[in-house]
Amino acid sequence: MNATSKPPLSYRDAGVDIEAGERLVETISPMARATARAGVMGGLGGFGALFDLKAAGYTDPVLVSGTDGVGTKLMLAFETGIHATVGIDLVAMCANDVLAQGAEPLFFLDYFATGKLEGGIAEAVIAGIAEGCRQSGCALVGGETAEMPGMYPPGHYDLAGFVVGAVDRDKVLPRMGDMESGDILIGIASSGPHSNGYSLIRRIVAREGLFYGGPSPFSDQTLGEALLTPTRLYAPLVMPLIRSGRIKGLAHITGGGLTENTPRMCPDSLVPDIDRASWEPLRVFKWLQEAGGVTEDEMHRTFNMGIGMVLAVSPADVEGVLGDLAAAGEPAHVIGALQSA
Template identity: 55%
Template sequence: MTGLTYRDAGVDIDAGDALVERIKPLAARTMRPEVLAGIGGFGALFALGGRYRDPVLVSGTDGVGTKLKLAFAWGMHDGVGQDLVAMSVNDILVQGAEPLFFLDYFACGKLDVEVAARVVGGIARGCELAGCALIGGETAEMPDMYPEGEYDLAGFAVGAVEREAILDGSRIAAGDVLLGLASSGAHSNGYSLVRRVLAKAGHGVDAARDAELVLDGKPLREALMKPTRIYVRSILALLRELPEAVKGLAHITGGGLRENVPRILPEPLAAHIDLGSWPRPALFRWLQEQGEVAEAEMTRVFNCGIGMVLVVAPEKAGAAEGLLRAQGETVYRIGEVVPRVGDEPQARIVGSPA
């Protein structure tokens, strides 16, 4: 009688080991000099050293959400790793923090080394774009927990900022300018609604793959799966060059402009945002038309073309725009900070999309 093995139970240790070997060179490209020990150990080590006088650590965690359902259906796994990194590093950037290192969690029912390596390749690319080290992670093969061909992701970022340089919105005042940085697409938010729009328009995800729905001359699925833009390098450059210019940052994720910008505003203030001040990308126009989505719903679910909002001093707004453009960002003046009237919402969104 032959005894049972872990492989008989659905866990392939050899596949896990093979994935680790595939990950090591990817992680090596992201290394920083402060990393003392990374992939393969029980714990990763990172030395802050003497770079900071009074450092405050800033942490964030997030996932990719139901955008993964489209990745599974279309076999498009290369970009979701960057999505994973972007959601956390852009969040901690909002406090003025430089992302230092990142850890990932990949969970599946049966490990497909090729697919997992593509996902982790995207994570490594995201870390390179953010300048942070992929310092560790966990791959969990859990039979019967996930349908065949599916997986879930979670990411964890840690950064640091000088205590005196923390961006907490306390300096924001009426008259400050709102600058919007263009998004690369829907990023990683609103995909449950995206999938319902596809269904309402008569296109299941398989139909969208097979018929190659076209948007602006390219397959629609490419627009839907474009990785989230990472704003770290450009905004850190701005904070170094014009440290007094930026008074607050808002990462436009779930909740859209309508709910994320107010998170950084003092109670007596509101954000006056003009929808006509930037061109709405074709992807969002398509989603709104095909899904018959109300404008108010669009601006509280999707980023609608603006992935990050900066609150800047009016006298520094021009210089900030120029520096950001020099860093490769597309920048729009989307509004200003105004006194709040009574208990009105802190996002006063006006006008029509351009």
């Protein structure tokens, strides 16, 4: 058979279904529109997304960008079939990072890559991304869905996210020049491991011979549901404090835990002195430490231990900041102070 007599091939024959991609765009477009906010110009479908900073209320803005993924927490989504929450994690890992610079998350783009679009998985993931954007107050303005046959096992996918935020120049964090020995560290609670330490978590679960569909040893959910608890989004809670000028520094507690992340907001002349006895770690961390035989130091440099965000404030502002957080339904508390290095 010569080349001219071979049956014609299409992109679908090669494993890429353009029509499925178009249907996905139709499904997710209302989700994206629901996250619109002041400053968004136009809608989905262009080659880029436009945003008007003046319409968003900024006069002397500095742009802050961030990117991240969800890591091996995705493996739990694959094993449990629960795909509705990892999109929230994706937004949170990006939005909380730019928040630590004092920036309000403004708009978000996602990248979803899979071998084959199937079973409503992409729709569930992107619905979670839209929910994360809603919770953080930023707009889902676009993204990329890539169907790449042979790149991923069936049912698997990867996620990446990209956020752009803005902060007026005089509110950029951290304000290292204003930090002093004796400044107080306030901890805001996490919801669990967030999206860090899951390679160790999965190793502990496997060694214990546990099943993700079985009961959790630390909650009344299944183990998979409990470990897929999404990352908290802190922007609505913290932005009013940033705008008040009372926050000198913020640390988003991600990979590296409190040990590695808190010093990132400090000048070389100061170090954080954290009192590990000042809060009660969540039950999930107690279980992980006991089941894995993990040392206390290793726990604190791997997990957030129940503290998702740390604020540095002047001693004179502690009572007011704690009061504002309490009024917002957040029972935050003092976890330490800055000391001379």
